[in-house]
Amino acid sequence: MEKPLSKISYRNLRRIDGDLVNIDCADGRIAAIVPAGSAAASGAEMIDAKGQLLLPALVESHVHLDKTLWGQPYRANSAGPMLKDYIDNERRVLRKVKAPIAVRSAALLEHCIARGSLYIRCHIDVAPDIGLSHVEGMLALREKYRDLVDMQFVAFPQTGMLIQPGTVELMDKALAMGVETVGGLDPAGIDRDPIAHLTAIFDLAEKHGKGLDIHLHDRGELGLWQIERIADFTQARGLKEKVIISHAYCLGMFPHARIEKLGQRLADLGISLMTSAPADTHVPPVAFLKSIGVNICCGSDGIRDAWSPFGNGDMLERAWLLAFRFDWSKEEELQSALDSATGAAAKAIGLAQYGLKAGHAADFIYLPVEALGDALGQRPHNRNVVRHGRLVAQDGALLKSRLG
Amino acid sequence: MEKPLSKISYRNLRRIDGDLVNIDCADGRIAAIVPAGSAAASGAEMIDAKGQLLLPALVESHVHLDKTLWGQPYRANSAGPMLKDYIDNERRVLRKVKAPIAVRSAALLEHCIARGSLYIRCHIDVAPDIGLSHVEGMLALREKYRDLVDMQFVAFPQTGMLIQPGTVELMDKALAMGVETVGGLDPAGIDRDPIAHLTAIFDLAEKHGKGLDIHLHDRGELGLWQIERIADFTQARGLKEKVIISHAYCLGMFPHARIEKLGQRLADLGISLMTSAPADTHVPPVAFLKSIGVNICCGSDGIRDAWSPFGNGDMLERAWLLAFRFDWSKEEELQSALDSATGAAAKAIGLAQYGLKAGHAADFIYLPVEALGDALGQRPHNRNVVRHGRLVAQDGALLKSRLG
Numbered sequence: 001m002e003k004p005l006s007k008i009s010y011r012n013l014r015r016i017d018g019d020l021v022n023i024d025c026a027d028g029r030i031a032a033i034v035p036a037g038s039a040a041a042s043g044a045e046m047i048d049a050k051g052q053l054l055l056p057a058l059v060e061s062h063v064h065l066d067k068t069l070w071g072q073p074y075r076a077n078s079a080g081p082m083l084k085d086y087i088d089n090e091r092r093v094l095r096k097v098k099a100p101i102a103v104r105s106a107a108l109l110e111h112c113i114a115r116g117s118l119y120i121r122c123h124i125d126v127a128p129d130i131g132l133s134h135v136e137g138m139l140a141l142r143e144k145y146r147d148l149v150d151m152q153f154v155a156f157p158q159t160g161m162l163i164q165p166g167t168v169e170l171m172d173k174a175l176a177m178g179v180e181t182v183g184g185l186d187p188a189g190i191d192r193d194p195i196a197h198l199t200a201i202f203d204l205a206e207k208h209g210k211g212l213d214i215h216l217h218d219r220g221e222l223g224l225w226q227i228e229r230i231a232d233f234t235q236a237r238g239l240k241e242k243v244i245i246s247h248a249y250c251l252g253m254f255p256h257a258r259i260e261k262l263g264q265r266l267a268d269l270g271i272s273l274m275t276s277a278p279a280d281t282h283v284p285p286v287a288f289l290k291s292i293g294v295n296i297c298c299g300s301d302g303i304r305d306a307w308s309p310f311g312n313g314d315m316l317e318r319a320w321l322l323a324f325r326f327d328w329s330k331e332e333e334l335q336s337a338l339d340s341a342t343g344a345a346a347k348a349i350g351l352a353q354y355g356l357k358a359g360h361a362a363d364f365i366y367l368p369v370e371a372l373g374d375a376l377g378q379r380p381h382n383r384n385v386v387r388h389g390r391l392v393a394q395d396g397a398l399l400k401s402r403l404g
Numbered sequence: 405m406e407k408p409l410s411k412i413s414y415r416n417l418r419r420i421d422g423d424l425v426n427i428d429c430a431d432g433r434i435a436a437i438v439p440a441g442s443a444a445a446s447g448a449e450m451i452d453a454k455g456q457l458l459l460p461a462l463v464e465s466h467v468h469l470d471k472t473l474w475g476q477p478y479r480a481n482s483a484g485p486m487l488k489d490y491i492d493n494e495r496r497v498l499r500k501v502k503a504p505i506a507v508r509s510a511a512l513l514e515h516c517i518a519r520g521s522l523y524i525r526c527h528i529d530v531a532p533d534i535g536l537s538h539v540e541g542m543l544a545l546r547e548k549y550r551d552l553v554d555m556q557f558v559a560f561p562q563t564g565m566l567i568q569p570g571t572v573e574l575m576d577k578a579l580a581m582g583v584e585t586v587g588g589l590d591p592a593g594i595d596r597d598p599i600a601h602l603t604a605i606f607d608l609a610e611k612h613g614k615g616l617d618i619h620l621h622d623r624g625e626l627g628l629w630q631i632e633r634i635a636d637f638t639q640a641r642g643l644k645e646k647v648i649i650s651h652a653y654c655l656g657m658f659p660h661a662r663i664e665k666l667g668q669r670l671a672d673l674g675i676s677l678m679t680s681a682p683a684d685t686h687v688p689p690v691a692f693l694k695s696i697g698v699n700i701c702c703g704s705d706g707i708r709d710a711w712s713p714f715g716n717g718d719m720l721e722r723a724w725l726l727a728f729r730f731d732w733s734k735e736e737e738l739q740s741a742l743d744s745a746t747g748a749a750a751k752a753i754g755l756a757q758y759g760l761k762a763g764h765a766a767d768f769i770y771l772p773v774e775a776l777g778d779a780l781g782q783r784p785h786n787r788n789v790v791r792h793g794r795l796v797a798q799d800g801a802l803l804k805s806r807l808g
Contacts, residue, residue, distance in 0.1 A: 051405035074775035076735045243711045279683035280731035308733040309777030310724070312615070324725075327684035329712040373713030381785055 003165055007031075009040035010047050010335055010388050010402070013054035013364075014336070018371045020051065025362040025389035032358055047391065049366045052384070055338070056356050057118035057363035058315035059345035062213075062246055062274045064156075065122045065141075066134040070304050071107035072099055083217075085305055087159055087350035091129065101137030108303060110139065111342045112313040114393040116365040116385050120149060121299070121349045123156035123183060123213070126174050128166045148392055148402060152349055154213045156183035160215075161190045161200065168200050175208040184214035187229075194229060202233045205349025211242030211350065213274075219282070223250025224262060234319060241270035244348055246299070248273050251289070252282030259285075260292065267293030272348035276301040277322040286326060290336065297345035298322050303345045315341040320376040334372050336379050362389035411435075412793050413444035414451050417458035417463035417768075420739070420776045424455065427468075427768040427792035430800065436762055451795065453770045456788070457779055459742070461522035461767035462719035463749035465553040466650055466678045468560075468619075469526045470538040474708050475511035476503055481713060490711055491563055505541030506548075509746065511719065512707060513544055513545065516717040517553050518787050520769040525753045526552060527560035527587060527617070527702070530578050532570045539578045552796055553808060556753055558617045560587035565787030566595045572604050579612040589620035591633075598633060602683070606637045615754065618677075623686070627654025628666060635669045645674035648752050650703070652677050655693070656686030663689075664696065671697030676752035680705040681726040694740065701749035702726050705798025710712075719745040738776050748803040759786050766793040 010023045013036075021218045024044065025067070040046060044076070067090065069075060075097075079089035097104070112120065124134045135155070142151045155174040161167045171182065174376035187197035205212050218226060227245060234243045245266075251259055251273070265274070272295040275283050286296050299319045303311035323329070323337040346354035353360045367383040369375050385393035392402045414427045417440075424440035428448065435445070445537035446451060449652060471494065473479060479501075483493035501508070516524065528538045539559070542601040546555045559578040565571045565588070577584065586609045591601035611618050622630060638647045649670075655663055655677070670677070676699040679687050690700050702722045727733070727741040750758035757764045773779050789797035796806045 014628075074777055076553075076775075076777070077733045278731065279681075279729045304778075304781060308740070309775075309808050310728065310733065310781040313783050321683075321728075324714065325683045327682065329714065333481045334713070371713075373478055373480070374708075377708060377714040 007041050007044035008047060009044040010049055012036045012051050013049045013366055015054055016050050028362055028388035029362045030358050030360050030362045035355060052366040053369050054364060054366050055375065056342050057365060058116040058341050060112060060117040060120040060300060060315055061297045061345040061349050063122050064119060064302050065105040066101055066124050066138055067103050068108045068113065068303050069097060070104055072097055072104060072279055082365040090306040101134060105141055108313060109145055110398045113183060113385060114396055114398045115314045116383050117313065117315050117385050118149050118363045119346065121152040121154065125158040126155045126167060126170045127157065128157040128164055132170060132174055135177060135179060138176055148387055152181065153179040154181040154183045155179045157185050160190045161185065162193055162197055171204055175204060175210060180210060182210055184212060186216060186218050187226055189218040190317040194226055198229055198233050202237050205239065206237055207274060211239060213244040213246060215246050216248050219250050220253055227262060231269055231271060234269045234271055243271045244274050248275040248284050249282045251284035256285060256288050263289050263292050263294050272297060273301050274348065277318065277325045279325060281403055285323065295344050295347050296347040296360060297341060298340040314379060314400045316375060320379065323376060334376060337376060338372060341353060363387055411445050411448035412451060413448040414453055414790065416440050416455050417453045417457055418455050426537060432766055432792035434762050434764050434766045437760060456770040458768060458770050459774050459779065460746050461769060462520040462720055462745050464516060464521040464524040464704060465701045465749040465753050466705060467524060467526050469509040469512055470528050470542055470707050471709040472508050472512045472707050473501060474508055474515065476501055476508060494710040498805055503537060505545060509545055512717060513549060514802045517789060518800055518802045519718045521719050521788050522553050522767045522791050523750065523755060525556040525558065527558040529562040530559045530571060530574045531561065531563045532568055536574060536578055539581060539583060543582055550790055555581040556585065558585040558587045559583045561589050564594050564626055565589065566597055566601055575608055579608060579614060584614060586614055588616060590620060591630055593622040594602045598630055602633055602637050606641050609643065609807045610641055615643060617648040617650060619650050620652050623654050624657055632738055635673055635675060638673045638675055647675045648678050649675060650678040652688050653686045655688035660689060660692050667693050667698050674691050676701060678703050678752065681722065681729045683729060687729055690726065699748050699751050700744060701752040702744040718783060720779060720783045724783065727780060738780060741780060742776060
């Protein structure tokens with residue numbers, strides 16, 4: 001249970017426009033944001049941020065916590081060269097690693113929180129060989145950490161869906177158990193029957209009244225064609241603002257003119273895009289697509305798992321990687337990069353009351369830099385994280401006392 | 405002056421192969437690397453690394469310390485859209501910023517050392533409007549920090565050379581003052597007379613008995629053609645192993661077959677390549693070029709300056725960015741990434757006795773991770789840095805007492 005919350009006033013926080021403010025919190029919500037120097041409510045506990053930079057709580061919109069080997073002994077990447085080899089290798093590795101999700105994923109989750117992510121959408125593998133074991137583990141994890149972080153789940157058919165009989169039924173059960181979102185995976189490239197794949201996942205969404213989050217790695221025209229079909233299904237099923245397409249490399253492979261109409265359709269249907277901002281492949285042209293109204297956010301994807309030793313769950317690092325990907329350096333570009341891990345991500349995953357505003361949950365971070373450019377460029381680890389008005393991480397370390 | 409050095413034994417360092425070793429230092433050099441558990445020399449001071457990961461000192465092979473605004477109030481990037489605008493903007497900004505190199509560059513240099521870079525090649529702007537002021541500032545800086553770091557300098561014609569009369573003469577003076585290397589900049593794209601440009605800089609190199617380090621941003625066939633000409637000059641002037649081409653984006657714009665012969669020529673002439681591993685443009689195909697014998701290293705390029713707020717001088721981050729650029733994740737790939745900021749960089753800038761070997765300078769770092777994959781993926785800031793046998797940075801903070 002969350003402890004009773006008193007009034008807390010965070011003093012001398014520097015907004016990214018440079019102004020110093022205080023944030024007065026009451027009952028876990030922002031009561032007021034006022035100029036520094038204003039008096040606090042009587043009886044409020046005072047915490048002086050000493051001019052550190054204030055940012056809204058970070059939003060992790062795409063991560064695979066159930067796959068991580070965080071906190072486990074290091075394992076060299078032993079996968080073969082093809083996507084299929086990586087999928088098979090992951091299964092082998094996770095069978096060998098004895099630590100359950102309650103240990104592996106919890107260790108990473110705590111790290112993500114300490115880096116400032118207080119809203120996390122996590123894909124969870126669902127497949128015949130593992131059944132619902134990952135779902136069960138993650139549901140328990142969410143319950144344990146509910147005072148510290150808001151988590152959303154996606155039932156993700158990592159090994160394929162139609163090509164793995166029984167997977168749709170497992171996803172159906174996962175959704176009944178409390179998973180919020182229907183996943184999908186390369187309807188053409190992996191499942192080899194795109195319309196049947198989309199029919200199945202949109203049927204699940206309709207049955208459970210949920211949204212969708214579809215991994216799409218398929219490239220070139222094959223990718224674009226599937227985005228058009230996802231738009232068709234979204235429109236036909238009335239799921240405006242409820243669908244994310246994750247990765248969508250294909251959008252980065254064409255001139256703007258070729259994708260403009262499709263982009264406008266995504267904007268009209270409120271279909272968001274998620275990118276991990278990879279450097280070795282194409283990335284949707286973020287500035288152009290945002291200029292025509294498409295909502296785009298960033299996510300970590302896998303973190304220190306059987307796929308790669310890399311990733312660390314730092315959403316400031318991911319936002320910087322987006323800027324790095326496009327060689328952004330101007331202030332409005334830096335704000336767009338930050339947006340990919342804050343406002344745009346919140347919109348993509350459907351957070352109703354997100355951001356630094358009176359009445360919203362008092363969820364924010366502050367860190368020892370002067371400006372947004374330094375927050376992204378330097379990404380100091382010694383961050384302070386406030387969740388529902390309470391400091392839950394200080395100088396980069398999670399305050400374990402806040403847990404349950 | 406450097407303080408007298410006693411015997412120091414660093415205990416329980418974990419090599420990247422997993423073995424635990426001790427490094428016994430005497431008079432600033434590595435006396436022996438022995439299995440952990442071995443007895444130390446009598447009278448040696450003992451420092452227990454407690455199993456932290458051992459890496460050789462990092463090598464920064466390309467940085468512009470004289471341009472940095474490190475430690476100065478944050479400035480939003482105010483440059484216009486073109487390369488020329490960025491060059492002009494930098495001049496405006498640096499005229500406005502009052503802090504001299506002794507302050508700005510020193511602050512960044514100390515940060516780089518604390519992150520583990522003990523060998524640094526720095527390009528220094530030389531141009532009619534600033535004359536040799538940056539050279540003078542950097543020479544003084546090198547003298548002040550000589551106990552902590554080995555620095556090499558390149559006389560760099562940032563605003564163009566032949567198109568800026570007087571620049572060659574200033575470079576000539578800079579080389580006479582102690583700058584080690586002749587710079588160059590887009591002989592075709594900026595200076596518009598490639599053969600005259602190369603003739604001038606190779607003449608300077610010959611006159612002073614120095615090597616060269618040439619910025620080449622020119623793309624496509626124009627870039628390849630200039631690399632061929634640089635190879636011609638290197639061969640004709642007998643400067644094998646003495647030339648670096650920095651950036652060389654053009655090599656990443658063609659199929660391997662098209663650049664293989666040129667790559668073999670670079671290998672034969674010992675011409676190294678330097679990349680900052682950018683994600684928004686082409687990068688030389690590092691794995692392929694290394695496979696045919698080309699030496700390739702990484703550098704930070706500009707750091708928090710008028711060009712961009714980004715960059716932080718962390719060469720582990722740069723090595724990781726190289727891996728990220730090519731989606732490397734296997735152990736041999738991680739070692740290649742590390743090599744770009746250690747061995748390959750040392751070779752590129754001509755360090756004679758580099759690396760963890762008895763008889764070499766006792767320059768190394770250790771940090772709280774278990775394996776190379778974690779060093780690159782997590783890049784903890786709380787590193788320990790040993791220079792000439794002495795701890796000069798501890799838990800990420802420079803020990804100021806070591807300075808002079």
